[in-house]
Amino acid sequence: MKKNRIYVLTTAALLSLTVGCSQVSKTVSQTEKASESATSEILTESPLSGETETAPKAVQLKDFVGYWQLDGQKTNENLKNYTSVYDMFGTGLKDYGSSLYVGEDGLLEYSIGINSSGSGSLKVENGAAEAEVTSYEDTAADGKNKILKVFLNETAGAVYLIMEWDGEELYWAPQQMDGEAGLTGVQFPDTISQVYGETGDYEELWKLIISTLGIPADDQEGTVYRYNYVDLDEDGQEEILAVVTGPYTTGSGGSSGLWVKEGSGKLEVLQEFTLMQEPVIVSDEMAEGHHVLMVPYSGDGQNQYSVLKYKDGKYPNVSNGETADSLEGVSGQAVLVP
Numbered sequence: 502m503k504k505n506r507i508y509v510l511t512t513a514a515l516l517s518l519t520v521g522c523s524q525v526s527k528t529v530s531q532t533e534k535a536s537e538s539a540t541s542e543i544l545t546e547s548p549l550s551g552e553t554e555t556a557p558k559a560v561q562l563k564d565f566v567g568y569w570q571l572d573g574q575k576t577n578e579n580l581k582n583y584t585s586v587y588d589m590f591g592t593g594l595k596d597y598g599s600s601l602y603v604g605e606d607g608l609l610e611y612s613i614g615i616n617s618s619g620s621g622s623l624k625v626e627n628g629a630a631e632a633e634v635t636s637y638e639d640t641a642a643d644g645k646n647k648i649l650k651v652f653l654n655e656t657a658g659a660v661y662l663i664m665e666w667d668g669e670e671l672y673w674a675p676q677q678m679d680g681e682a683g684l685t686g687v688q689f690p691d692t693i694s695q696v697y698g699e700t701g702d703y704e705e706l707w708k709l710i711i712s713t714l715g716i717p718a719d720d721q722e723g724t725v726y727r728y729n730y731v732d733l734d735e736d737g738q739e740e741i742l743a744v745v746t747g748p749y750t751t752g753s754g755g756s757s758g759l760w761v762k763e764g765s766g767k768l769e770v771l772q773e774f775t776l777m778q779e780p781v782i783v784s785d786e787m788a789e790g791h792h793v794l795m796v797p798y799s800g801d802g803q804n805q806y807s808v809l810k811y812k813d814g815k816y817p818n819v820s821n822g823e824t825a826d827s828l829e830g831v832s833g834q835a836v837l838v839p
Contacts, residue, residue, distance in 0.1 A: 562607060562625040564653060569662050569673035571599040571613065576672045583669060590614040591799075601662065601673055602839070609634060610839065611664075613671075615778070615799045616754075620725055620746060635723045635748055692832035693782065698727035698744075698839060706761065709768050710745055714757050720749040729836040731783055733760070733792045733811075741768070744777045744837055752776075754799070755819065776807075776819040784833040788812065792833070795825065 571594075573586045583589045590599075594614035601611040603623055611634075612618040621634030653662050662673040689695060710716070710726055724747025730739040741761040750757040758774035782795035791811035796819050798807035807822035825831075 562603075562623065563605075565603040565623060565662070566605050567603065567675060569601040569603075569675060571601075572661070572672045572674045575661070575674070576670070579670055579672065581669060582667075586671075589667070589669065590617060600839075601664075612839070615797065618746075621723075689835055690828055690831070693828060693835050694833075695780070695835045695838050696729055698729055698779065698837040700725065700727055703728070705768055706741065706743065709761065709770065710743065710759065713759060713770050713773065714745060714750055716745075716747070716749050720747055723748050724750060727779065727837050727839070731792075731836060733783070733794075734790060735787075735792070738762075738764070740771065742781065742836060744779055744781075755796075760816075772815055774816070774819060780835040780838040782806070782828065782831065782833055782835050784831055786831075786833075791816075795828070795831065796822070798822070798824070 571586065573594075577585050580586075586594055590613050599611075599613045601609070603609050607623045608620070609623045610618075610620040617636075619634045619636035624631055653660065660675065664671045664673065706728065707726065711721060716724055724745060726743050726745045728741050728743035731742050732739045733742070734740075741763065742758070743761065744756050744758045745751075746756045755776035755778045758777035759770055760772045760774070762769045762771050776796075776798065778797040780797075784793040784795055786793040788810035789812060793811075794809040794816060795806040796809065798805055798819055806825045806828070807819045808825050809816045809819065809822045
């Protein structure tokens with residue numbers, strides 16, 4: 502086992518999703534819902550409150566497609582055991598935001614604050630939706646799988662995706678995508694541009710990830726990677742910066758990362774990282790001829806950025822970097838944006 506890598510046992514969490522809302526205009530890809538192609542109808546009823554919100558509507562995958570952002574006020578109004586969403590997820594929720602994403606291919610990803618995230622796939626069959634998701638945090642105390650139920654409904658003219666979480670209901674609203682960071686919800690200053698991470702089928706990179714990180718065969722199906730091309734050493738040749746999330750590579754503090762060089766017909770690992778979170782800021786500031794990296798980091802209970810300055814032939818570990826409380830005064834590029 503490699504040193505300095507934190508491994509946390511994770512489990513596949515089964516999300517049962519039902520939908521029942523009238524036609525509502527949504528942002529981005531959550532528009533143009535078609536009702537005639539579904540084969541069954543499901544009544545929208547809150548599992549915790551038992552209240553029926555609207556008339557039933559057939560469920561389709563496209564009803565879920567798009568970005569959703571946690572509505573803190575609506576959630577706070579319905580909390581039963583916690584005092585607020587910050588009581589549930591910590592102040593990291595304020596700094597790093599939250600979002601749930603469903604792709605047209607059924608990819609489902611969610612992120613809440615700094616320590617709660619997961620990914621999986623959503624399927625719709627016979628008008629019913631179900632998603633099996635790997636959550637990247639500790640399992641339940643009794644060692645059993647977490648069961649998270651998610652459904653869609655309309656309340657007072659507003660559409661919500663509601664997720665059961667630790668005996669509470671989290672209210673997610675369609676996220677306004679106005680050029681800000683996608684899945685994370687992080688607001689960047691004008692001095693920082695954004696590049697969304699690529700998630701394509703790069704077979705050679707995938708093989709390198711498996712061999713370098715030693716991902717067991719049983720965990721490979723639940724592992725995903727995101728990458729971008731960067732030129733960290735400003736030599737005119739772009740390298741690859743990748744973050745790998747999955748049951749073997751992700752713990753409560755972050756995921757494994759790789760800095761990879763392309764050349765001579767093959768890929769070469771320049772450096773491995775642990776505790777990596779997205780997005781990563783490639784600062785315009787340089788140290789020993791390399792761009793300074795800024796990685797979201799929760800150290801000593803504080804939500805900050807770990808500032809990684811290249812020294813003596815490598816970047817420091819995320820846990821050993823300098824700290825910054827915000828992105829104020831920073832210019833550069835945010836990469837690996839979900």
